[in-house]
Amino acid sequence: MKYHGVTLHRKLENNIGLLIFGILFISSIGGLVQVLPSIFQESLKTATENSHLYSAVELTGRDVYIREGCHVCHSQQIRPLLAEVERYGPYSRADEFVYDRPFMWGSKRTGPDLHRIGGKYSDDWHRVHLIDPRSVINNSIMPAYPWLAEWEATDLGDIQKKMSVLRILGHPYTDEEIAAAPEEIAGLSQLDALIIYLQVLGTGLAEEYR
């Protein structure tokens, strides 16, 4: 046994092709056994009553959220822990995220979790807070985003193309929805779109899980 081990390794050490192959082989096992099955696991990608398909405006708001990097300070993932459920609401479920590309769970809570922020405050509260957080919470360390109120939602890229691309990925947008999209976002500021997105967050969860 020992002898075999030693000679095998001598071979690897002396042959760069074998060494490359060895590294590739050994390092892919974990991914194949652990990650690949998750990619085929239907329950992680199948829409249910809890899944909410973003409208054109919500999708635009989400892209504002992404562009501004809100996710570096805010998570969107409520863990099934007593204190957490009490603070933020019912814990997050995998089927609520099947239309999230990319996922927005985050890794750091410099600010509070936002997964169930929808409906917690009025639109006006958000408007004031986003334009100047310190006018609401006097020691807040959140950045102010006054320019969002001036920027047009239509400047954020071709919404129809976005929806078509998402449709290829399996988001069930109808032709009518895609056709109507530009009109829906016309005239809105990026702040409006962002607030509409925030207000829908976490509201898709079915009654029985609340």
Place this chain on the structure above:
Amino acid sequence: MISDGREIYHDGVVKRLIQFSIIWAVVGMVVGVWLAAQLIWPGLDFGQFWLTFGRIRPLHTNGIIFGFGVSALMATAFYSVQRTSNVPLFMPRLAWICCYGWQVLVLLGGISLLAGWTSTKEYAELEWPFDIVITILWVCFAVVFFGTIATRRIRSIYVSNWFYGALIIVIAMLHIVNNLALPVSINKSYSLFPGAQDAIVQWWYGHNAVGFLLTGGFLGMLYYFLPKQSGQPIWSYRLSVISFWAFTYTYIWAGPHHLHYNSIPEWVQSLAMVMSLILLAPSWATMINGIMTVSKAWRKLSVDPALKFIVLALAFYGLATFEGPMMAIRSVNIVSHFTDWTIGHVHSGALGWNAMITYGTFYYMVPHMMGRELYSVRLANIHFWLALAGTMLYILAMWGAGVSQGLLWLSIDDIGELSYSFNDVMAAMVPYYALRLVAGLIFLAGTVLMAYNLFRTMYGRHTVAVSPPLIIDELQGTVYKEEPREPSSGNAQEVPA
């Protein structure tokens, strides 16, 4: 390169990469300090959209990891692969393309992050056009590196090269899979994976970017420069073999410890937790191997700043790889996840391990390559103490902040209500964040000292010409304890006279 009919190692590209790496270190840390300050004075974005925290945080991580880290890894890989293969770089032009191409990528990539182009996936934020360029440059890196090994004039491949090799191969695999997306426009794409699956794939990438870049690649540095600088062979070559394969196999499984109690299957989390605990073994085996290697050179340690940095880096490597598995335990992670504890862990690895070992190797390489003494050993010693103080203060501040956040957020009073509002806890962070800012400034000051010191050492000189030894010389012998096993007489004959 041939001069007087003799081959010469290509060290010009190494020198240039070191210079870029130092510049990115300073830039990245200035941004880090700025971030730290913004968390105390949010007005420091001056009302400019491109200076807000959400945009410059990824600039910090990408600038440091890809600018400072990868440039340093390329520099040290190119330096050591020639000397452990006894042959100049394969396709040196391509190495230069790699060097400059990478700098342009980091520069433009950084600007694109400020412009708000982001895929949001941590450490893979750059959008798809950059991802394609990264892939191409990475292939160039691979060609130069593996080409040099393939044309080597020493029979066996030295252990540092396996780690650099694993860095190149595994990062390529992770990068390609994690960035699979359908483009909408030049600056926007949608991930191929939805929600929970996207999270699993991202942290398979994210954790192993830490594993094979910030850990594996830098272990390559360790295995070459520690024996070189201490003048001692690796304590146990066999242990290095075993820990290499254990490390390569185990790391890949650990990613989902970033998603404990999140909406992903429980078996995936538990498996990741077990594998993270197992990871302690190869990590500490490596650390012990390193410490035992210097144990015969303690005297040198007290006078040699390069060696001091490398050994201190090993100690922080031990700390980070002990803390990591502890945080991967689900019940501990309940407290640490989402808090500044993670940030403290990150920087004990990032400052204590990655930055320190890089500083140590730079202090070794630059005088060797320039053929002159370090400009000032005194400054290097001051840098050492600044780096140590900055790192310790950073970690302590973040432990304080993180553990309090974790416990206060979870705290529930007698009647079952939350004891503290979010804003109470936020307000309590100010002193910790202030300490962290001071820590960052101290660390940055040290880095600036090094930049000055090394640029003075390099100033006005070309790299000295070094040829591959005709026979394996004594120094090479110190790198190899057991290898080459039949001491090189066979190989030596192949070397053209």
